[in-house]
Amino acid sequence: MSVHWQIRPEGPEDADGVAALNDDGFGPGRFAKSAYRLREGVAPEDGLGFVATGEGGVLLGSVRFWPIVVGGEPSLLLGPLAVKSELRGRGIGIALMKTGIDAAKTAGFKTILLVGDESYYARAGFARLPAERVRFPGPVDKTRVLGLALQPGALDTLSGSIGRARIDEPVAACGAPLG
Numbered sequence: 001m002s003v004h005w006q007i008r009p010e011g012p013e014d015a016d017g018v019a020a021l022n023d024d025g026f027g028p029g030r031f032a033k034s035a036y037r038l039r040e041g042v043a044p045e046d047g048l049g050f051v052a053t054g055e056g057g058v059l060l061g062s063v064r065f066w067p068i069v070v071g072g073e074p075s076l077l078l079g080p081l082a083v084k085s086e087l088r089g090r091g092i093g094i095a096l097m098k099t100g101i102d103a104a105k106t107a108g109f110k111t112i113l114l115v116g117d118e119s120y121y122a123r124a125g126f127a128r129l130p131a132e133r134v135r136f137p138g139p140v141d142k143t144r145v146l147g148l149a150l151q152p153g154a155l156d157t158l159s160g161s162i163g164r165a166r167i168d169e170p171v172a173a174c175g176a177p178l179g
């Protein structure tokens with residue numbers, strides 16, 4: 001079955017649809033992951049959210065990026081990236097990711113990090129970061145910590161603790177203060 005789809009910037013009207021895609025792709029357990037500590041109280045980076053749409057404008061996939069600092073240096077956390085389950089394997093995920101990466105580069109970001117499957121994200125140039133180079137605010141599987149340099153050598157000097165680049169709205173998980 002051939003499906004026509006296209007990619008466009010995410011707009012405010014997409015919020016519920018994107019939440020549904022992420023629920024479908026990751027389930028409610030995603031909020032407990034360390035990467036989500038970096039998203040609490042922070043809006044996704046403006047201008048770097050993209051959605052894939054199909055017939056009638058229906059949402060088929062979404063990618064967002066969050067602003068982070070790594071050892072004081074601005075960077076981005078890629079994700080969530082999710083594609084509607086019945087439409088996977090058509091290149092929508094890679095196209096969303098590459099569109100977002102290009103926009104991040106144009107916006108002047110030098111690096112992107114994520115926690116995910118290396119064999120998938122390597123298709124967009126991500127590679128595993130040396131163990132212990134960066135520290136997430138909670139446990140992560142170090143073999144899944146990946147990075148992409150948007151400028152030559154930009155990953156080589158990136159190291160240290162990862163934190164939120166800003167706080168838009170103070171939200172604490174389980175009442176705990178956020179560092």
Ligand SMILES: CC(C)(COP(=O)(O)OP(=O)(O)OC[C@H]1O[C@@H](n2cnc3c(N)ncnc32)[C@H](O)[C@@H]1OP(=O)(O)O)[C@@H](O)C(=O)NCCC(=O)NCCS
Nearest residue numbers: 025026081082083088089090091092093094116117119120
């Ligand atoms: C991961 C995801 C976004 C991929 O979207 P997609 O539109 O199917 O991806 P693409 O069509 O661009 O790429 C498909 C290819 O990637 C491979 N692939 C998909 N997920 C993969 C993974 N987790 N690890 C390794 N390879 C993967 C597929 O096998 C396929 O390979 P092929 O081209 O050799 O057939 C989608 O499967 C999804 O939403 N999954 C649930 C949420 C999720 O796990 N997000 C990523 C977190 S690591």
